[in-house]
Amino acid sequence: MTSSYGPSALHGRAAVVTGATRGIGRAVARALADAGARLCVSARDADEVRRTAAELGGVGLAGDVGDPGHPRALTDLCLHAFGRLDVLVNNAATNQPYGPLMDADPDLWRDAFTVNVEAPLRLVQCAWRGWMREHGGAVVNICSEGATHAGPGVGAYSTGKAALLHLTRQLAGELGPGVRVNSVSPGLVRTEMARFVWEPGEDEIAAGLPLGRIGEPADVARAVLWLCSAEAEWVTGTDLLVDGGTRVRAARTRDPHHLPGA
Numbered sequence: 115m116t117s118s119y120g121p122s123a124l125h126g127r128a129a130v131v132t133g134a135t136r137g138i139g140r141a142v143a144r145a146l147a148d149a150g151a152r153l154c155v156s157a158r159d160a161d162e163v164r165r166t167a168a169e170l171g172g173v174g175l176a177g178d179v180g181d182p183g184h185p186r187a188l189t190d191l192c193l194h195a196f197g198r199l200d201v202l203v204n205n206a207a208t209n210q211p212y213g214p215l216m217d218a219d220p221d222l223w224r225d226a227f228t229v230n231v232e233a234p235l236r237l238v239q240c241a242w243r244g245w246m247r248e249h250g251g252a253v254v255n256i257c258s259e260g261a262t263h264a265g266p267g268v269g270a271y272s273t274g275k276a277a278l279l280h281l282t283r284q285l286a287g288e289l290g291p292g293v294r295v296n297s298v299s300p301g302l303v304r305t306e307m308a309r310f311v312w313e314p315g316e317d318e319i320a321a322g323l324p325l326g327r328i329g330e331p332a333d334v335a336r337a338v339l340w341l342c343s344a345e346a347e348w349v350t351g352t353d354l355l356v357d358g359g360t361r362v363r364a365a366r367t368r369d370p371h372h373l374p375g376a
């Protein structure tokens with residue numbers, strides 16, 4: 115039996131990845147391209163978009179996913195360049211406004227929801243109308259391990275990610291059987307967005323994780339690639355946690371071979 119997961123898992127497919135110029139989005143775009151997909155990428159910085167598209171041998175559009183016209187322009191670019199749109203990865207997000215919710219500016223809160231929740235929906239709508247309704251496809255939304263916990267300062271971010279998690283399930287139910295919709299929830303990953311968390315305390319954070327290190331963008335990219343591949347053809351509406359054991363770290367002892375009572 116030949117595997118549908120490997121260097122040609124996405125051969126002949128076309129993929130849109132938002133926020134693809136650095137961090138997790140860039141690793142995802144690279145992984146999809148390495149699996150044979152043609153890439154259409156976006157981010158706000160036009161120079162970075164040009165550089166990334168050129169590196170991937172794909173196309174790119176500079177813009178803010180929160181701008182109402184951007185989702186349509188981006189999916190149109192993919193359809194125009196490649197004649198198809200099989201994979202959509204909603205990765206771009208903001209972690210602002212950061213701080214207690216009682217201090218949150220409602221306009222900034224709305225802006226965050228526009229980028230983190232509304233834009234992914236608009237992109238799915240555009241991909242569906244332009245290609246997936248007729249031909250099928252796979253959508254992966256990048257959520258967060260923290261989406262379902264309360265935590266200091268991250269109220270706006272987590273609430274948006276929790277909404278995206280639910281949006282994923284709702285869309286999965288609505289869009290099958292042709293279109294699969296899943297999410298990946300990363301734990302702490304070494305990127306710019308999370309630098310303020312990992313830089314000051316990486317060793318201590320890593321020591322507290324069952325798998326002993328923080329995440330790298332490629333850890334998340336491999337999970338996204340699998341969900342986009344035919345290997346996951348019977349998987350929809352699920353959230354794949356890629357967190358090095360963050361959710362189960364309360365059970366960790368400093369000596370993993372000396373379990374209580376052993």
Ligand SMILES: NC(=O)c1ccc[n+]([C@@H]2O[C@H](COP(=O)([O-])OP(=O)(O)OC[C@H]3O[C@@H](n4cnc5c(N)ncnc54)[C@H](OP(=O)(O)O)[C@@H]3O)[C@@H](O)[C@H]2O)c1
Pocket residue numbers: 132133134135136137138139156157158159162177178179180204205206207208229256257258259299300301302303304305306307308
């Ligand atoms: N890093 C972590 O620990 C972690 C953990 C859980 C979940 N996540 C999620 O993983 C995803 C990627 O995060 P990351 O850590 O890789 O972030 P990152 O390193 O800051 O990269 C973010 C990417 O998105 C683009 N971007 C940001 N805002 C955008 C907007 N409004 N419109 C279009 N593009 C935009 C950025 O380029 P421009 O600035 O040029 O636009 C960049 O390409 C996000 O959904 C994040 O919530 C990350």
